Amino acid sequence: MTESFQYAGATVEIVEPGTILAAARVNPVELLRRATFPAPVRRAGLTVSSADTPAGAPPTDSPGLGRGPVHVFSAEISTATDDLPDRDRIRAVVLGNDPVGTLLAKRIAAGDQITTRIVDGVGTAAVAAYKKLGLDRPGEPAVPREARTDVLADAAAGLQATVSYDADGTLIRLRAEVPRDEVTPEHLAAMVKLLLQAVGTLVPGDEPLAGRRYVVARESIPKVATTTQEVTLDQVGGLTEIVAELRQIAVSFRHPEAMARWGARRPQGILMYGPPGTGKTMLSRALANEIGADFREIRTPEILDKWLGGSERNIKQIFRDARRYRVPTLILFDEFDSIISYAGSGGDAASQAINAVAGIFKQEMNDLIEANPNVIVVATTNFPHRVDDSLIRSGRFDVKVSVPKPDENGRTEIFRKMIAQLAAVHERPGFTMFADGVDLAELGRLSHGMTGADIKEALRRVQLAKAMQDAHTGGMVDPISQQDLTASISGLGF
Structure with a gap:
């Protein structure tokens, strides 16, 4: 809109x-x-x-x-009239307009890291001297x-x-x-x-x-999230259709007046299922951030209790709290099958407790959206066949999303976004993180069978290797090349 x-x-x-x-x-x-x-x-x-x-x-x-x-x-x-950053202003003062300064400026622009470090070091020393003498802002009114x-x-x-x-x-x-x-x-x-x-x-x-x-409008190329809590849908690659569907859910959540005008009901629950590492939890966090909702993650130890009646009390308390939230909140039941899988006719105490939890869960989900429209529930699982159909029927979980391993085009898109985000955060004048000529399509082809988590790990290993070289050589390290990325992919054993 x-x-x-x-x-x-x-x-x-x-x-x-x-x-x-x-x-x-x-x-x-x-x-x-x-x-x-x-x-x-x-x-x-x-x-x-x-x-x-x-x-x-x-x-x-x-x-x-x-x-x-x-x-x-x-x-x-x-x-x-002078909007140069402090570092650029210092460089301009140090280099001056003489032939030597012009030559050094050209070498800095070409990415010569040794020249850059020398000039910046001289500039830093000059600033320190000015400050010590009380001349750090000459001519500025006190x-x-x-x-x-x-x-x-x-x-x-x-x-x-x-x-x-x-x-x-x-x-x-x-x-x-x-x-x-x-x-x-x-x-x-x-x-x-x-x-x-x-x-x-x-x-x-x-x-x-x-x-x-x-x-x-927001910038078109988002910076990489420093933590998983900060991830957005803009940063998700290789899942175009799923991202589009989650954006529509976010719009329906943020515009209750439009829903009411047409008598429409937004989804109350979303089930995401697929192999490990495909981004189900990440998508849940990204959806919460797209909505602008608080994120509440429920894990197995918060529900299942060894004491008689403890598990039932825990699940009731979780939903009792959910009905009281006054700000938009996304509740994630991660590894849903391990929390609430339907135990069938098992007669042992553990099976009976899980059956009881499943029954309470079904009752609570029947009218949660009517009790509190600020809440949306997401459940993720690697094993959807372990979850009874009655738990995830429409009306409880209205949207069911299969999150598969990415295909070749999807992997190419993941590499593109991850590399662009890393470059946007870390590259500076005089420092290039990735070499020209990186063939993203070839990386997508070579990474057959990899998930988004695997691709992230391949990049992490390359970054770590370059950082270690940098630490040993003092900055004399080439940018990450196609060969570096190919070797990292091969090292993961795919």
């Missing part, structure tokens, strides 16, 4: 605002970084993130805030960096942003907070308007942004 509006003469389009807000609960989302603005504005950007404000924290500048988790909208507008603050507000959305200015007037910052359980796409649109309003105060004319078009 895309929202469009006109502001200060400009056309603004916000692509999937609900998805942006949901993604911001996991990782900061940067917006408008590549947008261009009229002079004297050199750059402007908006970041949406999440913060867990401790209970009892002092009030913020926004009335009623400061307690509990919040969405944070922060924007920066710069009119500075006044507070944020000497003045204002407030901008959008009354319609109820959003209020504090505005702070650097002492030299070249940087303006806007910041607003909204409680996480109250944030809506209207707040995002309001923050975009306040950002453009601040830009407009710097640009002459009645309609300073006339004829311009701004698209507010």
Whole structure:
């Protein structure tokens, strides 16, 4: 869904605002970084993130805030003519404009790591010396960096942003907070308007942004998740149809008003089944992040208890808690068959306990969505035949997704996304992680029988080998090549 509006003469389009807000609960989302603005504005950007404000924290500048988790909208507008990062600015000073400096600059641009380390080392030493002498910012007035603050507000959305200015007037910052359980796409649109309003105060004319078009959307190439908790559907490769289906489920979850208008009911439960390592748990976490939901994982020890009646009490308590959640929550029953497999006619105590747990589970799933529409249940299993059909019938688990091992095209896509994400995170000027000419299609062909987890392990082994070489040689290491990747795949024994 895309929202469009006109502001200060400009056309603004916000692509999937609900998805942006949901993604911001996991990782900061940067917006408008590549947008261009009229002079004297050199750059402007908006970041949406999440913060867990401790209970009892002092009030913020926004009335009623400061307690509990919040969405944070922060924007920066710069009119500075020198926007070079500190490292690049230091290099420019060290290299100068003489022939030697020009030659060294060309070698740095060509990726010469030794030259880069020497120049950066000289620059770092110079900065340290300046700081020790109190000359780290020569010519800068000794006044507070944020000497003045204002407030901008959008009354319609109820959003209020504090505005702070650097002492030299070249940087303006806007910041607003909204409680996480109250944030809506209207707040995002309001923050975009306040950002453009601040830009407009710097640009002459009645309609300073006339004829311009701004698209507010997430970056097309996501950075790699630092933990599995941060994974998003954008980062999933080789499962195009499954990802598309999960996106539709996320949309149905985030738009209950549309569901109610048509008398439709979104899926209450999803069963994912397939071989180990195909990404079932990862997909569950990614779906939670796409929805913007908390993630609650249930494992076998939380349910099965050796004491009589303990297992039944545990499963009842899990669903009792589920009915009380007041924020979107995805409950994952991982390795579902080991938790709640139907034991048939077994007469031993363990079989009777599992049968009892299965019966309670079926009862609780009958009306969970009516009792609490904030909850969605996902179950994953490697052995679907071990789960009784009555447990996973429609009405309890409305969607059943087979997650197979990827085919050759799927493996190629997984390699493409994983390599692109690693390069986006780790590559820097002067450091290239992957060599030119890596043949992704060939890697997809060579990795026959591998899962996404296997491909991740193949890349991990190559990264570790390169890091160890780097540690021993002091940086004299070639980028990861096709040969390196091929050897790693072969080493896994596929």
